Amino acid sequence: MASQGRSDENGSSVHDTQEAQVREALRTLLDRHDPATLSPEEFLGAQYDAGLAWVHFPPGRGGLGVNPKLQTLVDEHMIVLRAPRCFPKNPIGYGMGAPTLLAHGSEDQQDRYLRRLFTCEDTWCQLFSEPSAGSDVASLATSAVRDGDEWIVNGQKVWTTLAHLSRYGLLVTRTAPEQPKHRGLTYFVLDMHAPGVQTQPLRQMTGDAEFNEVFLTDVRIPDSERLSAEGDGWKVAITTLMNERVALGGSQPRVFAMEQLMELWQEKRPDDKMLRDRMTRLYIASEVCKYNALRSSANRKAGTPGPEGSVGKLFVAELNQRIWNFCIELEGANGMLYPSYTDLNSEHPHSTGQPFLRAQANTIEGGTSNIMRNILGERVLQLPGEPRPDKGIPWRDVPRS
Ligand SMILES: Cc1cc2nc3c(=O)[nH]c(=O)nc-3n(C[C@H](O)[C@H](O)[C@H](O)COP(=O)(O)OP(=O)(O)OC[C@H]3O[C@@H](n4cnc5c(N)ncnc54)[C@H](O)[C@@H]3O)c2cc1C
Known part of the structure; x- marks a missing residue:
């Protein structure tokens, strides 16, 4: 090096x-x-x-x-x-x-x-998204009300990856509805085995059920499990989200995708010059991703990475989809044939169909590509921000469906 x-x-x-x-x-x-x-x-x-x-x-x-x-x-x-x-x-x-x-x-x-x-003795999950709060996660509604040395939590989370296997969850709740949305949040570590926590798997188009709905009914959390000051949970949530983007932006699936593409290429169309040109472009983009991930991790200190992590997240998500789309094209009509729905799950990782379908989620999970573009536009390029009609208004007074 x-x-x-x-x-x-x-x-x-x-x-x-x-x-x-x-x-x-x-x-x-x-x-x-x-x-x-x-x-x-x-x-x-x-x-x-x-x-x-x-x-x-x-x-x-x-x-x-x-x-x-x-x-x-x-x-x-x-x-x-x-x-x-x-x-x-x-x-x-x-x-x-x-x-x-x-x-x-x-x-x-x-x-x-x-x-x-x-050591993986304890698996963790992230309880941020709710049925009415995804991209705008700061508008979430799950409530936590103080009761002596404990908090009583009620609400519903959704798309919670690995909740069904997790021992602990990173939980953001609303503790001060009279404050504007970013100011009334409090962040806790949730024991997923606590009474009142119920998880229900959601089946994806890949055949897997890696994420869940999580229902929280009168769940008691000791105050000692609070990770933020009361009402200051957004600051801690930003640490989690920024690290999520860095983790997804430097992720390994892209490498796996490129290896699969090269194998398929050798097998199916090694003499097609037009397609070789396309594959070379994808290979170069994949290398650019690798070096961008290395550069952003070199600049990173322990703690909260900057908004630049969104570059990697945006680029990797879209590149991964382009690579798997190309794999499916190389497979031809075969690429559309799946032996059965159940054969599409991750126990059969070498089928092109499973990762092709899974890659469709890359531009949604961890923040959609539209949201990454907004963050980069506003926080990195300093472009004018979107209109924010709920700014400064108490969360409880903001109209919602
Ligand atoms: C595979 C997978 C795993 C996930 N795992 C977790 C998890 O473990 N924990 C967790 O908390 N969440 C998880 N999520 C949820 C994920 O974070 C949300 O799906 C995502 O943030 C988008 O929210 P939404 O689905 O509510 O879509 P919405 O926010 O309703 O967005 C719908 C569409 O509108 C667009 N849009 C919304 N607002 C704007 C805007 N201001 N400007 C431009 N376009 C906009 C979006 O880009 C999108 O295209 C997961 C999602 C997936 C797909």
Whole structure:
């Protein structure tokens, strides 16, 4: 890896020093812990203790306090070794829950949650969207009312990925309806096993049911599980959302998609020059995505990334769809034939149909492409904002359907 960044008094760059530190920690971890013989939980626990869970987190919290870009080095090793990995099993916990807990959680919450999240003993989900609050999530209606040292929560969430498997949820509620929408929110960690939490799976067109409706009826949350100050939940929600965009913008499915496309290409149409031109463009775009993800993770510090994360999210979502559309075209009429609805689920990941259908959700999940364009227009390019008729008006007085 090329050396970058400042130099220390010995003349070696900070980046080189940090890279050497990560390599050494990795060597020690793998010398002492064989991923082939240990249980996933044991291996991931050792990886956390070695500071190689999120290398940019502080020591003692799963990190080494170094540049986040160096996580790629660790992840690539783990993929080659086929070692257990947290992200594929607990993506919301890994990419969004952990940075949110690190930025806003108490010492006690970080102690209780971070290691078990990384070992996947506890899966996490994100309870933001509601039937009437998706793109405009700050208008959500799930209420939390204080009762002594506890809060009583009532409402409904939707599209909650992995809720049916989760032990904890990142929950945003409305605690001050008399305030304008962004000011009356409070953020909690929800125990998904608490009485009054009910999850109901939603079936997708892929045949899978990865997300759910979640009904909350008189659910009691101890005040010690509050992640934000009362009424200041939007600030914490932004940390989660920005990290979500970075996680989705640097995601691996695009790499898988490109590999599938190249295989199909070799098999079906290697001599078609017109199509080769199209494939080359997709390959170049895929490389651009890779370097953009590396650059944004190099600029990122632990905590809340900037709106630039939306560039990667927007580009990756649309590119992934373009690649799978092309795969389906290469398959020809066969691409439209599915043996059965049930064969489309993720137990058959090598069919082109399943990922093609799943990719349609990429431009919706984690914020739609329209919303990414709005964020980039307003917050990065400084274009005039959209009209906001509910600005400054108490949430309870805003007309809603
Ligand atoms: C696979 C998948 C997984 C998901 N997982 C989760 C999860 O784990 N947790 C969670 O909380 N949510 C989750 N979601 C929900 C997701 O965040 C929302 O679907 C998304 O934010 C859009 O909200 P909506 O569906 O209510 O659409 P709406 O907000 O109703 O939008 C409908 C259409 O209007 C457009 N639109 C809306 N407002 C504007 C505007 N101001 N300017 C321009 N266009 C606009 C949108 O782009 C869209 O095309 C998931 C969604 C998917 C597809």
